[in-house]
Amino acid sequence: GQNIDQPTEMTATEGAIVQINCTYQTSGFNGLFWYQQHAGEAPTFLSYNVLDGLEEKGRFSSFLSRSKGYSYLLLKELQMKDSASYLCAAPFGSGYNKLIFGAGTRLAVHP
Amino acid sequence: DTAVSQTPKYLVTQMGNDKSIKCEQNLGHDTMYWYKQDSKKFLKIMFSYNNKELIINETVPNRFSPKSPDKAHLNLHINSLELGDSAVYFCASSRRGYEQYFGPGTRLTVT
Numbered sequence: 001g002q003n004i005d006q007p008t009e010m011t012a013t014e015g016a017i018v019q020i021n022c023t024y025q026t027s028g029f030n031g032l033f034w035y036q037q038h039a040g041e042a043p044t045f046l047s048y049n050v051l052d053g054l055e056e057k058g059r060f061s062s063f064l065s066r067s068k069g070y071s072y073l074l075l076k077e078l079q080m081k082d083s084a085s086y087l088c089a090a091p092f093g094s095g096y097n098k099l100i101f102g103a104g105t106r107l108a109v110h111p
Numbered sequence: 112d113t114a115v116s117q118t119p120k121y122l123v124t125q126m127g128n129d130k131s132i133k134c135e136q137n138l139g140h141d142t143m144y145w146y147k148q149d150s151k152k153f154l155k156i157m158f159s160y161n162n163k164e165l166i167i168n169e170t171v172p173n174r175f176s177p178k179s180p181d182k183a184h185l186n187l188h189i190n191s192l193e194l195g196d197s198a199v200y201f202c203a204s205s206r207r208g209y210e211q212y213f214g215p216g217t218r219l220t221v222t
Contacts, residue, residue: 033210037152041215041216042201042213042214042215042216043154043201043213044213045210045211045212048210085152087154091208097142097144097159097161097166097167097205097207097208098156098159098167099144099156099211100156101153101154101155103151103152103153104152104153104154106152
């Protein structure tokens with residue numbers, strides 16, 4: 001089966017660092033995606049991890065531990081525009097096309 | 112130079128009606144998808160086509176029928192609309208197995 005869990009809501013202060021966790025249980029592992037979705041808009045791709053370790057991309061980094069079934073998204077130097085939902089997703093099936101999404105973590109950044 | 116576009120953006124209709132949503136991508140991708148995002152913001156895959164062939168067909172009422180006339184287009188037709196069909200429907204596209212790019216969404220309201 002497939003199960004992806006992430007916290008429902010988080011709050012943080014502008015300029016701070018926040019870590020959004022995601023745990024998954026899958027019958028086969030094909031990597032992990034992170035997407036950002038602002039209210040009323042489409043999800044946009046942030047990162048994809050298939051190997052263990054940290055991948056850094058500007059202010060955003062994503063970490064994966066396959067043995068622990070765990071990933072996190074790290075957001076540094078938070079800005080007000082980072083207030084959004086962050087969706088963890090894992091691909092399944094032939095060709096890894098079937099993306100199963102977590103329920104999303106709604107992040108609110110305050111001044 | 113929109114990457115993935117959907118029409119209409121908003122759709123308000125009465126129960127029992129039949130409606131269609133259209134999607135087009137100009138990214139040269141070979142795989143397209145339909146997702147449903149309900150009021151709790153949970154994003155769930157409905158269908159996926161690869162090179163006009165249906166490859167993912169989740170447990171969706173058969174009132175929903177996708178159609179892909181070519182690799183760049185994927186339409187969704189919904190018969191006998193019900194209140195529970197009210198949601199935001201997102202189209203997406205990708206190269207098979209890679210990150211997906213989402214359209215702006217169609218907000219469907221059934222009254």
